[in-house]
Amino acid sequence: SVCLAVDIGGTKIAAALVDCATKQIIDRHQIATPQSQQPAVFSAALVSLFTPFIANADFVAIASTGIINNGILTALNPANLGGLNRFELVDDIQRITKLPTYAMNDAQAAAWYEFISLTPNNNTHNMLFITISTGIGGGLVLNQQLQTGARGISGHIGHTVVDANGPVCGCGRQGCIEKVASGTAIGELGSALFKRPCNGQQVYQLALDGNEDAISIIHSSAAAVAELIANLTISLDLDAVVIGGSVGLAPHYCEYIQQYLNEKPELYRPRIIPAQAGGDAGLLGAAHWFARQES
Ligand code: BMX
Numbered sequence: 165s166v167c168l169a170v171d172i173g174g175t176k177i178a179a180a181l182v183d184c185a186t187k188q189i190i191d192r193h194q195i196a197t198p199q200s201q202q203p204a205v206f207s208a209a210l211v212s213l214f215t216p217f218i219a220n221a222d223f224v225a226i227a228s229t230g231i232i233n234n235g236i237l238t239a240l241n242p243a244n245l246g247g248l249n250r251f252e253l254v255d256d257i258q259r260i261t262k263l264p265t266y267a268m269n270d271a272q273a274a275a276w277y278e279f280i281s282l283t284p285n286n287n288t289h290n291m292l293f294i295t296i297s298t299g300i301g302g303g304l305v306l307n308q309q310l311q312t313g314a315r316g317i318s319g320h321i322g323h324t325v326v327d328a329n330g331p332v333c334g335c336g337r338q339g340c341i342e343k344v345a346s347g348t349a350i351g352e353l354g355s356a357l358f359k360r361p362c363n364g365q366q367v368y369q370l371a372l373d374g375n376e377d378a379i380s381i382i383h384s385s386a387a388a389v390a391e392l393i394a395n396l397t398i399s400l401d402l403d404a405v406v407i408g409g410s411v412g413l414a415p416h417y418c419e420y421i422q423q424y425l426n427e428k429p430e431l432y433r434p435r436i437i438p439a440q441a442g443g444d445a446g447l448l449g450a451a452h453w454f455a456r457q458e459s
Contacts, residue, residue: 166190167455168214168221168261171270171446172228172237172253173197174244174298174348175410179213180444181220182451184458189444191217199246206251211260224257224265225454227273227446229299233316235267240320241342243334244299266454268312271295271408272319273449274439275303276310278406280452281440288403292396293439294321296389296417297409300342306400310453321396322346326388341392345385347411353381368414386417390424394432408439 169189171178180192193216198209229244230237235254242249258265275293282288293303300322304311311318322342323335330339343349347364354367357377362370370378393405407418418438425433439445 165222165455165458166220167451167458168217168224168263169447169451170210170214170224170226170228170257171273171450172226172230173270173446174229177209177213178443178447179217180447181217182225182448184451184455187448187452189447192447193217197245201242201247201249203248203251203256206248207256207260210257214257214261218261218263221261221263223454223458224261224263225450226253226257226265226267227270227450228253228267229270229301231316231320232267232269235265237267240323241299241334244348264458266450266457268450268453269301269303269316269319270446271301272303272310272312273447273453274408274441274445275305275319275406275449276453277441277445277449278408278437278439279305279308279310282404282437290400290402291404291406292319292321292393292400292402292434293406293408293445294389294393294412295409296345296385296407296412297347299348300346300389301409304400321392324392324395326391341388345388347409350381350385350411354378357381364411368411372415382417383420385411386420387424390421390428393421393425393434393436394428397432397434402434404435404437406437406439408442408445410443413438413442 178194181190237251237253291305302319302321327339333340333343350364
């Protein structure tokens with residue numbers, strides 16, 4: 165069968181046809197995520213993205229930012245979705261495509277793909293996937309089982325606190341790691357420092373060009389992620405942590421994380437692995453996860 169895999173992120177929405185037998189991407193398109201609180205604007209964008217694919221797909225597998233519970237997307241941090249709070253994801257896409265439709269969280273999907281991509285028999289029992297992108301997301305595989313959570317929340321590590329006196333996050337809590345270390349946060353810190361609007365990518369480029377202030381912003385982000393990894397490793401006995409997302413996979417970011425982890429005692433240092441599927445981990449994870457349900 166052929167799956168229409170969809171990855172809804174805070175910055176872009178990707179759609180691809182995936183051959184379920186070979187697990188290869190046949191065709192892929194992406195658009196910018198609409199910045200509107202209106203569900204109708206979101207639906208309209210999805211219609212145009214899906215139209216070329218529908219005739220060739222047997223079912224739809226979605227990996228989406230936000231908490232996915234019973235097919236409904238609820239934003240933990242609505243700021244990541246242009247203020248959109250709630251979206252009837254599965255019903256809406258089923259109405260558009262007239263195909264069986266399934267959905268899960270984006271980082272959970274990517275975690276699953278990265279887990280099954282690890283070389284077999286390499287003794288990985290507990291693995292965490294972290295995406296550092298528009299937000300910071302996570303997916304946990306414990307005892308080789310993906311944890312989705314009874315309410316879909318499992319793995320939302322972006323909303324653990326790293327600075328109790330820090331800025332207020334879009335989720336309502338103060339000092340979440342997402343508010344201080346995500347791509348969005350990197351852009352906000354850079355804008356304040358350079359006194360002009362810049363996004364995370366521009367700040368990252370400045371760091372690559374050798375700007376000391378930008379370098380320190382990127383280092384603080386990687387240091388915060390390293391602390392989080394150490395905390396979760398000692399809590400959950402993690403063997404491996406896979407890093408993804410546009411920031412996580414940017415040049416040197418993983419090395420910085422590793423550098424900060426190397427300062428810690430050995431028990432706090434899991435294996436750090438850059439996502440093997442790069443930006444396609446979410447698409448491929450959802451396709452794999454729901455292909456089992458379809459067959
Ligand atoms: C946020 C949250 C997570 C998501 C993570 C990464 C929302 C809308 N999203 O913490 O569900 O996994 O961002 O998302 O509350 P991305 O868009 O950066 O890939």
